[in-house]
Amino acid sequence: MKENIVQVIKLFLVAVVSAFLLSYVHSITKEPIEKAKNAEITEAIKSVIPNISDQMIIKDTFLVSDVESIPLKAYIIQNNDSTVYAYSVLSYTKKGYGGTITMMIGVDKEFKITGIYPLEFSETPGLGTKMTKNKFKDQFLSKSLSNFKFKVDKDGGDIQAITSATITSRAVGECIERGLKVLEYNFKIGETDSSKTVEVKDE
Amino acid sequence: MNNVFKKLFNGIWTNNPVLVLLLGFCPTLAVSTTVNNAVGMAFAATFVLVSSNIVISSIRKFVPNKMRIPVFIIVIATFVTIVDLVLYGYLPKLHKSLGVFIPLIVVNCIVLGRAEAFASKNNVFDSFLDGLGMGLGFLLTIVVLATIREVIGNGTFFGKNLFGLSYSPAIVAILPPGAFLTIGLLLGGMNFINIKNKEREKMRKKLEKESLKTQKEVK
């Protein structure tokens, strides 16, 4: 019996030492981890919107539209006199070959695409993953809902699909279209209605 | 000094944790899609392996025999969590691409296996060497595997393009089946070398015997 108690105490001691060590490491790495979490989003926004300067303010908000019930996270990039410089939206599609694809989509004030940046996807390496290459991405530049059909050429749209990755290309089209629709629904001049915005908070 | 090299060589070739002991297959196969990930994984695992070997061998007399395994698991899990947090904070990209396989170092059979089989019975210095040797063996295997897979399957090495744009890579190598096929071939290749070595050894002994015989006959 006595032996057992000693054993349990020893195990307990090891656990206590380990817990202290971990909480110490945790307190050191806490800040860098927070930064790393935000860094990815910031990097994505910077890569889809050209010429962002450090003085600009990025506000994040959740948006819905008449057809979308799941809110998308959008970012409003403002000049330092709080006029709008550009928008970007974190859109998604569930129709990728390997499931969900999420992308950051950047547009200028006229809602023309300035860049897209796939964040999460599990497409087939070497085929579907070609969607991250500029060769595919560049065809969307300065396109908008009014001058581009976001369907692949096979379905009568304007997207030049990646060879042998039609499903991925189709999904990307759907993803971009969803993002653009939500942005235009919420922000396009004349239709702007602050009540449609679910929640606006300062970063 | 000779002893040190022997210990390290033991981990790298004679008792290579992956190819000979058949331990730690999961991370080896999963993160060997690019050389970059492979190196990151190998360093993370080696750090855990070496530090847990050191700690376990230094507390081996304090730990009661019956409580051995839970104590080992706590020690290993502590170091794994440290690696996890540090990578997340300072190398977030690597952390993301290694994903669930960082916490899974805890159940990597190499680590617990060496703790149980070696560190719990030997002194601190030897355990340190054992951990380092095993870590290097793991590093070598996973890097070789990743090199083959990345070069064949993606046409790149450390992310740098090797063959120009016209090269269309054999994608299967970086897909899951490619991992199994490549390591199977590596395993076969290693066996082949070992078998050849053994045959050569046999031949040499035979020749020595024969030459001894002829010498005797001459006498």
Add this chain to the structure above:
Amino acid sequence: MLKLLIIAIDSMLISNIVLMRFLGICPYIGVSKKQETAAGMGFAVIFVMVMATLISYLLQIYVLNPLKLEYLQTIVFIFVIAALVQIVEITMKKIAPTLFDALGIYLPLITTNCTILGVAILNIQKNYNLIETIVFSLSTGIGYFIAIYLFAGIREKLDWADVPEPFKGPAIGIITAGLMSLAFFGFTGLVKM
């Protein structure tokens, strides 16, 4: 309901835990020489996986998250699994000795089977709710069973095949696993949402 079905098919076939996610390969190679033992291991994995994932899910939601101790996840989960395996072993021996006779010897092996911890962690990462958690862990376990049982069937035949000397044993086994993985790759794109 549709989402549950998709989760089930996805984790059983498309993202098969062994052949696509590379978890639990050591026991996959180690305990697959006979179909009988493979089936035993498979059932033990299903059983422990569902319980372990469920308990670790509850712990994460009701203990770790409220206390902001997420960084202790690894250490807590592995401990829960180790303890759970012990408890299952003891209770099974008392309550269901026949089941224990069938699965008993595989239980200790499961602690170091990375599928269990892997699925527990993946489950948290995927933000599943309670029902999805149960479906996910159950179907992943079944996926493991399918993979190891089929593999053992092939390996039994393989014993009689004329394999080149260096490839005898594990090497040809792993290559076989590679071919199985290739076959399972055909399931990708099966589910469209």
